[in-house]
Amino acid sequence: MTKLSYKKAGVDIDKANLFIKKIKPLIKSTKRTGWISDIGAFAGFFKPEIAAYKNPLIVASTDGVGTKLMIAKWAGKHDTVGIDLVAMCVNDIITCGAEPLFFLDYLATGKLSPEISYEVLKGIVKGCKLANSALIGGETAELPGMYRPGDYDLAGFSVGIVDRKKVIDGSGIKKGNLILGIASTGLHSNGYSLVRKVFSKKELTTTLKKEVLKPTAIYVKPVLDIIKRFDVKGIANITGGGFYDNIGRLLPRNISAIIYRGIWPVLPIFELIRNKARIDDDEMFRTFNMGIGMVLILPRKGILKARDYLLKKYKLKSWIIGEVIRGRKKIEII
Numbered sequence: 040m041t042k043l044s045y046k047k048a049g050v051d052i053d054k055a056n057l058f059i060k061k062i063k064p065l066i067k068s069t070k071r072t073g074w075i076s077d078i079g080a081f082a083g084f085f086k087p088e089i090a091a092y093k094n095p096l097i098v099a100s101t102d103g104v105g106t107k108l109m110i111a112k113w114a115g116k117h118d119t120v121g122i123d124l125v126a127m128c129v130n131d132i133i134t135c136g137a138e139p140l141f142f143l144d145y146l147a148t149g150k151l152s153p154e155i156s157y158e159v160l161k162g163i164v165k166g167c168k169l170a171n172s173a174l175i176g177g178e179t180a181e182l183p184g185m186y187r188p189g190d191y192d193l194a195g196f197s198v199g200i201v202d203r204k205k206v207i208d209g210s211g212i213k214k215g216n217l218i219l220g221i222a223s224t225g226l227h228s229n230g231y232s233l234v235r236k237v238f239s240k241k242e243l244t245t246t247l248k249k250e251v252l253k254p255t256a257i258y259v260k261p262v263l264d265i266i267k268r269f270d271v272k273g274i275a276n277i278t279g280g281g282f283y284d285n286i287g288r289l290l291p292r293n294i295s296a297i298i299y300r301g302i303w304p305v306l307p308i309f310e311l312i313r314n315k316a317r318i319d320d321d322e323m324f325r326t327f328n329m330g331i332g333m334v335l336i337l338p339r340k341g342i343l344k345a346r347d348y349l350l351k352k353y354k355l356k357s358w359i360i361g362e363v364i365r366g367r368k369k370i371e372i373i
Contacts, residue, residue, distance in 0.1 A: 054151055054153065057153070058151065058153045058156060058157070058179065059179075061153065061157065062157065062160050065157075065160055065161065065164045066160075066164065066174050068164060068168070069142075069164055069167040069168060069172065069173050069174040070173055071171060071172070071173045072088070073085050073086050073087055073088065073140060073141070073173065074141065074173040074175055076175055076176075080176075082176065083141065083143065083175030083176035084175070085140060085141045085173065085175055085198075087140055087200050092200065092201075092202045093202055093203075093204065094202055094203040094204065095200050095201070095202060095203075096137075096200065096201050096202070096203050096206065097198060097199075097200060098132055098135060098137040098198070098199040098200065098201055099132075099196070099197065099198050099199075100128045100129075100131040100132050100196075100197045100199075101128060101194060101195065101196045101197075102124075102127035102128050102131065102194070102195055103124065103127065103192065103193055103194045103195070104120050104123045104124050104127065104193050104228050105228055105229070105231055105232075106231040106232050106235060107120060107123060107226075107228050107231045107251075107252075108120055108191065108192065108193065109231075109235065110231065110235070110243050110244070110251055110252060111252060112189055112190065112191075113240055113243065113244045114243070114244045114248050114252060116248070116252055117155050117158035117159050117162070118158045118159075118161050118162050119162050119252050119253070119254040120159060120162055120193065120252075120254075121144075121159045121160060121161065121162020121163035121164070121165065121166055121193075122162045122163070122165055122166040122169070122254035122255065122257070123162075123166075123227070123228045123254050123255045124144065124162070124163060124166065124193050124194075124195040125142060125162075125163060125166025125167055125169070125170055125172070125195060125197070125257065126166060126170075126227070126228070126254065126255035126256065126257045127195065127228055127255060127278070128142065128195045128196065128197035129142070129166075129170040129172060129197050129199075129257060129259050130255070130256075130257065130258055130259070130276045130278075130332075130333065131197075131276050131278075132197050132199040132259075133199075133258060133259055133262045133263060133274065133276075134207070134274040134275060134276050135201060135206055135207050135208060135274070136201050136205050136206055136207035136266055136271075136274070137199035137200060137201035137206075138171075138199050138200055138201065138259075138263060139170050139171070139172045139197050139198070139199040139259060140172060140173070140198055140199050140200055141172055141173045141174070141175045141197075141198055142163075142166075142167050142170070142172040142173070142174050142175070142195060142196065142197050142198075143174070143175065143176045143177050143178075143195070143196040144160075144163050144174070144177040144178075144193065144194070144195050144196075145177060145178045145180070145193065145194040145195070145196075146159060146177070146178070146179045146180070146191060146192070146193055147180045147182055147185075147186065147191060147192045147193075147194075148179075148180070148181060148182065148186055148190065148191035148192075149181070149182060149183050149184070149185065149186035149187060149188055149189075149190060149191075150181060150183060150188060151179065151181050152189075155191070156179060156191075159191075159193070162254070163195075166254075166257060169257040169259065169260070170197075170257050170259040170260075171259065171260065172197065172259075205266075207266070207271060207272070207273060207274055208273075209272065209273040209288075209289035209290060209291065209336070210291060211272045211273075212272045212273045212289065212290060212291055212294055212336050212363055213272070213294070213338075213363065214294065214363055214364055214365050215338075215339060215362070215363065216272055216336050216337060216338055216339070216362070216363040217336070217337060217338075217339055217342050217359050217361070217362050217363070218286075218296060218298065218334055218335075218336055218359065218360050218361035218362060218363070219334065219335040219336070219337060219342055219345060219346060219357050219358070219359055219360070220302075220303060220331035220333075220334050220357060220358050220359075220360035220361075221258065221261075221262075221331065221332055221333040221334070221335070221349065221355060221356075221357045222256075222303070222330060222331065222332065222355060222356040222357065223256055223277070223306070223328045223330055223331060223332030223333075224253050224254065224255065224256045224332070225250060225251075225253040225306060225308055226250075226251060226253070226308060226327065226328075227255040227256070227278070227328055227332060228255050228278070229278050229279045229281075229326070229327065229328065230279075230326045230327045231251075233312075233316075233318075233326060234251065234312065236316070237312050237315055237316045238251075238315075247308075250308050251308075255332075256332050256333075258332065258333045260353070261349055261352075261353040261355055262274065262333065262335070264348075264352070264353075265335065265345055265348065265349065268345075268348065269337060269341050269342075269344070269345045269348075270337060270338055270341060271335055271336070271337055272336045272337060272338070273289040273290075273334075273335070273336035274289075274333065274334065274335055274336070275288070275289050275333070275334040275336075276332075276333055277328040277331055277332055277333065277334060278328070279326075280325065281323075281324050281325040281326055281327060281328065281329070282298055282324045282325070282329070282331075282370060282372060283324065283325050283370045283372075284325070285334070286298075286334055286370050287368055287369075287370050289336065290363075290368045291368075292367070292368060293365060293366070293367070294363055294364070294365065294366060294368065295363070295364050295365065295366025295367065295368060295369040295370070295371065296361055296362070296363050296364070296366075296369075296370050296371070297361050297362055297364060297371050297372075297373060298324075298360055298361040298370065298371070298372045298373070299360060299361055299373060300320075300372060300373065302358050302359065302360045302361075303330055303331060303358040303360055304330060305329050305330050306329075306330045309323065309327055309329050309330065312327070320372070321372075324372050331360065334360075336363065342359060343359075345357075346358070346359065
């Protein structure tokens with residue numbers, strides 16, 4: 040009888056160890072103030088500068104990339120989905136006014152491909168640098184029998200910090216406030232199950248490849264900068280649920296919001312999806328970001344300066360896309 044081993048069962052520990060050794064220089068490049076652990080320990084350590092906060096709160100978020108990973112696999116392009124992974128987590132962290140501090144990743148696959156995993160990690164590292172987050176740990180798991188050959192999944196975990204008095208939770212939103220929409224880079228990482236229904240595999244890996252694999256914008260630096268300079272009342276990350284769900288969760292009970300179509304240019308990819316699949320506007324705005332990746336709610340006074348500041352310092356386009364009115368947490372797009 041042939042002797043069994045973990046390697047013969049599908050898990051190659053030696054290959055995994057070699058992979059960890061290879062990625063150490065990449066991970067070290069994300070080091071920032073506070074990271075005091077070494078790569079390869081059982082857990083990561085981070086020492087936040089607590090003295091800078093009167094009443095610090097730890098903020099955490101977790102997310103994934105979703106079925107965009109399927110297109111990355113089909114196209115054989117894996118160096119951008121790691122940016123998406125970081126973005127999906129840190130963009131949520133900043134909606135309450137918190138600064139992301141560190142990040143952890145989880146990659147699960149049927150059989151470890153060091154080449155593909157390295158490409159994924161390059162994206163994660165780039166995302167962490169854009170978010171000024173230290174990549175202090177992670178896990179690469181071989182799960183033979185659970186994933187088909189070539190398949191993998193990603194999950195990310197971000198931890199940040201904010202002073203309790205500086206938490207942005209939408210409670211200060213009032214009638215008359217205006218809504219500033221910041222440009223997205225495209226689809227970001229939402230709606231891909233529908234995208235795969237609309238377009239063929241061939242379309243997604245040829246003519247649309249560049250568009251559908253554009254990484255999600257990371258808004259950490261510009262949004263944290265705006266918070267310090269302007270009176271931001273609410274922030275919404277336009278992800279799954281689109282405008283209706285994400286802006287709606289911000290609003291106090293007696294407040295509604297109106298979004299005005301035609302204020303900003305809807306990106307061509309969304310028009311293509313709408314026209315090819317004959318999807319109505321309500322469904323489009325509930326599923327996709329339609330060219331607006333992040334929303335800030337501010338008083339009228341100062342909002343034009345905030346818009347101009349984003350463009351001048353960060354080359355980031357934004358538009359005043361709506362206003363806050365009395366109501367019952369309803370989002371109306373007209």
